[in-house]
Amino acid sequence: MPASPLTDPEILQALTAENRLLPSPSAVALELMRALERRDLGMRDIANIARKDPALVARMIQLANSAIFAGMRPAVAIEEAVLRIGTGGLARLAIALSLMQASKATNIEGFDLRRFWMTSIQRGLVFQYLSQRVGKMPSAEAFSLGLLADVGQLAMAVSLGAQAVYIGAEGSVQALLAQQLQQYGYDQGDASAVLLAHWGFPQTLAQAVRIRPQTPGAAGSREAQLGECVALSRSLQLRPGGVAADAGQMRSLAEHLHLSESDLQGVLASAAQDMAGMAAVFEMKLEQAEVDAEFDRLRRALATPPLLDEPIADEVLIVSKDAALRLGLRQALESAGHALAEAATPAEAFEIVQIQGPRVVVLDWADGDSVAALCRSLRTERGPRIYLLALSRDMEQHAVLNALDAGANDVLFAPVLPQMLIAKVQTGARATRVLAAAEAERSHGLRTLRTLEQRNAELLQAAGTDELTGVGNRRALDAFLPPLFAQAAAEGQPLACLMFDLDEFKRINDRLGHDVGDQALRAVGRVLRQQSRGMDFVARVGGEEFLMLCPQTTEEAAMRVAERIRAAIAVPQADLPPLSVSVGVALGAAGFADAASLIRAADQALLQAKRLGRNRVCLAPTASSAAASN
Numbered sequence: 001m002p003a004s005p006l007t008d009p010e011i012l013q014a015l016t017a018e019n020r021l022l023p024s025p026s027a028v029a030l031e032l033m034r035a036l037e038r039r040d041l042g043m044r045d046i047a048n049i050a051r052k053d054p055a056l057v058a059r060m061i062q063l064a065n066s067a068i069f070a071g072m073r074p075a076v077a078i079e080e081a082v083l084r085i086g087t088g089g090l091a092r093l094a095i096a097l098s099l100m101q102a103s104k105a106t107n108i109e110g111f112d113l114r115r116f117w118m119t120s121i122q123r124g125l126v127f128q129y130l131s132q133r134v135g136k137m138p139s140a141e142a143f144s145l146g147l148l149a150d151v152g153q154l155a156m157a158v159s160l161g162a163q164a165v166y167i168g169a170e171g172s173v174q175a176l177l178a179q180q181l182q183q184y185g186y187d188q189g190d191a192s193a194v195l196l197a198h199w200g201f202p203q204t205l206a207q208a209v210r211i212r213p214q215t216p217g218a219a220g221s222r223e224a225q226l227g228e229c230v231a232l233s234r235s236l237q238l239r240p241g242g243v244a245a246d247a248g249q250m251r252s253l254a255e256h257l258h259l260s261e262s263d264l265q266g267v268l269a270s271a272a273q274d275m276a277g278m279a280a281v282f283e284m285k286l287e288q289a290e291v292d293a294e295f296d297r298l299r300r301a302l303a304t305p306p307l308l309d310e311p312i313a314d315e316v317l318i319v320s321k322d323a324a325l326r327l328g329l330r331q332a333l334e335s336a337g338h339a340l341a342e343a344a345t346p347a348e349a350f351e352i353v354q355i356q357g358p359r360v361v362v363l364d365w366a367d368g369d370s371v372a373a374l375c376r377s378l379r380t381e382r383g384p385r386i387y388l389l390a391l392s393r394d395m396e397q398h399a400v401l402n403a404l405d406a407g408a409n410d411v412l413f414a415p416v417l418p419q420m421l422i423a424k425v426q427t428g429a430r431a432t433r434v435l436a437a438a439e440a441e442r443s444h445g446l447r448t449l450r451t452l453e454q455r456n457a458e459l460l461q462a463a464g465t466d467e468l469t470g471v472g473n474r475r476a477l478d479a480f481l482p483p484l485f486a487q488a489a490a491e492g493q494p495l496a497c498l499m500f501d502l503d504e505f506k507r508i509n510d511r512l513g514h515d516v517g518d519q520a521l522r523a524v525g526r527v528l529r530q531q532s533r534g535m536d537f538v539a540r541v542g543g544e545e546f547l548m549l550c551p552q553t554t555e556e557a558a559m560r561v562a563e564r565i566r567a568a569i570a571v572p573q574a575d576l577p578p579l580s581v582s583v584g585v586a587l588g589a590a591g592f593a594d595a596a597s598l599i600r601a602a603d604q605a606l607l608q609a610k611r612l613g614r615n616r617v618c619l620a621p622t623a624s625s626a627a628a629s630n
Contacts, residue, residue, distance in 0.1 A: 003185035011186045011194045015155050022155050023106055025199055026098035028053040032091035033200035037506075042603045043542070046087045047078045050094070057081075059097055060090060062281050068128060068139055068274060079596055084474050086542055089140020095199055096147045100282055103154065110162035116154060118286065119238045120147050121278055122294075125271035127233035132467075133267070134229060134257050138543075141205075146233050149209040152191025160184070173234075177211055187211060204514060222514050228256050236268065236302075238294045250302055261302065268299055314429040315339040315356065319349040319371065320364030320391075325414075329362060332418035333425060346374035353378060359385065359432040360425055365392040365403055365411075372406040379407030384435055387428030391416060468518060469525030469546075472539035477547065480537050484549060485595040488588065496550040496558035499584040499602040500524065500565070503614040505544035508577060520579055527568045531561065547599070555587050555619070562617045570615065580615035582606055591622055 006014060016022060031049055035041050050057055057078045064081035065074050075081050082090055100117055127146025131137045137145070156164045165188060167176050180187040189211030197206040208226040211234075232253040254264055272295040279286040316338045318329050323344075330340050341358060343349035346367070353361070361378065363371050375388055390403040393414045400411050412424055464476030472480070488495035502524055509517040521544065528538045528546055537549040548565075550558060562583045569581050584606030588598040605620035612618065 002182045005181070006185040006190075008190075008194045008197070011190055012198055014184070014186070015159050015191060015195070022158055023099055023102040025095045026053060026056070026102070028056060029091070029094035029098040030199065032094050036088055036091055036200070042607050043079065043082045043087060044600055044603055046090065047082050050078050050082070050090070053098075055101075056094055056097060059281060060085070060094070063093065066274070066277055066281055068125070068143065068278070077596065079600065083541060083599070084478065085140045086138060086474070088543055089138060089144060092141060092144035092148075092201065096144055097282065099148075099151070106158055108157050108162055110166070111157045113154075114284070116150075117282065117284060118279065120150065121282060121284070122271060122275055123147065123149060123233050123237040125274055125278060126236050126267055127229065129267040129270045130229050130233055130257075130259075133259060133263060134225065137226075145201075145205055145208070145230070148192070148196060149230055149234065150188065150192055151195055152188040152193070152209075155191050155195060156180070156184075156188050173211070225257065228253055232257065232259075236264065236298060238298065264302055265299060268295055268302070271295070314360055314433070315341060315358040316425055316429075317341045317343060317349060317352055317356075317358040317361045319343045319346065319361060319367075319374070321345065321367055322364060325364060325391075329416070329421065332416075332421050335418070336422045336426070338425065346370045349374060350377065353382075353386075359436070360387045360389070360429050362389045362391060362421075362425070363408070365390045365394075365399070372402065375403070375406040375408055385432060385439075387425075387432050389424055389428060466525070466540040469522055469540050471525045471528060471546065472537060474539065474541055477537075477539040477541060480539075481549065481595045481599075484537070484551060485589050485592075485598065488551060489590065492590065493552050494554055494587055495589045495598070496548075496553040496555075496561075497586045497588065497598050497602040498548040498550065498558065498562050498565075499586075499599070499606040500528070500546040500548070500581045501583075501606055501610065502544040503580045503582055503610075512577065516576070520576055523573055523576060523579065524569055524581065527565060531565050531568060547602070555585075558585050558587060559617060559619060566615070566617055582609035582614045583617040584609055584620060585617060586620040587622065 028049065031052075032046065035046055035049055050060060060078060060081045061075055063069060064084045069084050075084055085093065103113060103117075106113070124143040124145075124147030127149070128139050128143040131142035132139070153165045164180065164184070165176070167173065177187040177189065189209060192209045193206045196209060197203060204223055204226065208223065208230050210227070211231070232250065235250045235253055250264065251261070254260070272291055275291045275295075276286045276288050316333050318326050318333075318340065319342075320326050320329075321344050326342050326344075330342070333340055341352050341356060343352055349361070352358070363375060365371060375390070378386055378388060388408045390408040390411045391414055392399050392403060392411050395413055403411050409428060410424060412421065464472055464479070466473040485495060487493075502520060505517065505520070508520055521540075524544075524546060525538075525540065528548060532538050532548060533550070535551050539547050541547045548561075550561060553561070562585050566581055566583055569579050572578065584602045584604065586598055586601035586605060588601075589595075592598045592601070601620040605618045609616050609618040
């Protein structure tokens with residue numbers, strides 16, 4: 001009897017009530033997730049929580065220096081890692097890192113744990129690059145969601161055994177999900193969603209990992225597109241040998257997200273490039289040759305035409321005015337599995353080649369000059385991409401030379417032995433397939449090269465820009481701040497650092513939805529751009545946190561600028577709830593050891609503004625006065 005569908009609390013209880021304990025995130029990782037709910041905590045507080053786990057700090061710094069987060073200079077402190085990865089991304093990646101560490105102590109007979117985490121890392125990279133193209137999530141949060149999208153599979157393997165998640169070589173994911181629903185009342189996608197919500201992921205992200213058939217009617221909302229993006233990253237994930245990738249599903253999902261085959265090939269190329277380095281962050285050793293072989297199977301499955309699937313037998317065109325000869329040849333070739341087309345005249349044959357494109361043509365040379373003319377035309381037009389086999393009743397040398405001179409690949413003498421005919425046709429078909437595959441490979445290589453060149457140009461332009469708000473991002477800040485701070489210190493010039501935090505942003509998101517939240521962030525970014533000078537630098541450094549650097553700006557001027565921006569953001573705007581920002585101002589460079597110290601001072605002033613009731617500006621004490629008070 002099929003099991004009744006379980007509710008989310010019942011699924012969680014079922015997963016945790018078994019005899020075998022599930023691998024769980026560390027206490028520090030869970031504390032970081034809880035800290036995201038508190039608006040009185042800043043980057044420094046997040047960094048201090050992370051310091052409770054030195055191994056986590058080391059891996060986070062390594063992650064901040066990896067290809068997908070690296071700035072212009074290496075991060076050496078946890079504060080720099082928090083700034084670069086973001087507080088939300090860091091907390092969710094801490095869940096993944098600690099979960100992987102905990103799973104190493106788990107022994108599941110018949111479940112390939114290394115394969116599971118290798119696939120998870122690849123899926124995280126794919127989802128991150130997909131998200132960049134459709135503009136749905138910041139890099140760190142996208143990577144962590146893709147990484148943990150199938151954590152329910154691990155949970156079910158631990159609690160129920162490997163057979164609960166096993167897909168045979170002839171099986172499919174959909175068949176497995178149906179079997180899980182029938183047997184347990186939930187599937188591995190439900191288990192993933194329940195666990196992510198239990199660990200503190202927002203409901204929007206947790207629900208996106210549920211596995212459902214994708215329906216075009218659901219397209220449009222942010223949640224539906226996020227779910228489609230997760231589904232596409234699953235479709236593009238690595239698969240064990242023998243389990244075929246569903247190229248049709250890949251293309252269908254890509255169409256919903258307005259992505260082309262070239263876009264998907266570019267995503268796979270980027271993920272393959274970063275795979276080995278990212279695996280090292282998770283203490284998994286992967287050779288680049290292994291990575292290339294894994295991705296090559298996916299790339300070939302996705303290519304048009306597919307480069308992996310070689311047809312068993314090609315279509316053959318028989319050209320002869322002799323109906324009895326055509327019938328005999330048809331019977332012999334159909335017995336070998338070939339599809340057949342027939343033409344009684346050269347004109348009819350030429351039309352069939354143009355429309356159906358058979359790669360093997362058998363020509364009755366007894367039909368005279370018209371067949372020789374057809375042979376020349378096909379060779380001129382198709383070159384080596386077509387195999388032409390001449391059947392001759394004349395065994396004289398000149399007849400053979402005439403056929404070869406007209407462009408035939410080979411000559412077979414009548415009467416024809418069926419085994420010899422089949423052998424000749426299959427040899428020719430194999431040669432044309434190899435050539436077609438080589439040409440498709442070369443064409444794909446050129447397309448990929450053009451895609452990567454275009455993508456590199458886009459990345460160079462967009463690398464320093466926050467996609468949502470149009471201001472700078474953390475990478476741009478990394479490049480801009482150190483030389484600016486050094487110059488201000490060397491010349492004795494003031495450098496003002498202003499930190500802005502959009503008040504009650506979580507409440508806006510929860511009550512009005514992420515689309516309104518995004519509009520609010522864009523509005524703040526627009527005001528900051530409008531109120532900044534040409535020499536100023538503006539960046540978004542966290543979910544709702546922005547930073548402005550104002551060179552050659554005194555304390556009085558910096559406070560004036562901060563107050564002017566605070567007032568401008570508070571002006572009512574159509575289609576938006578009332579907005580306000582809390583602002584922290586710190587003045588350097590004198591008295592601060594480095595740029596990071598200046599940012600920390602502004603961050604502490606921002607926290608003070610929030611503690612005092614939000615929607616206000618607070619000035620950090622100067623470094624010298626702070627030292628004196630201590």
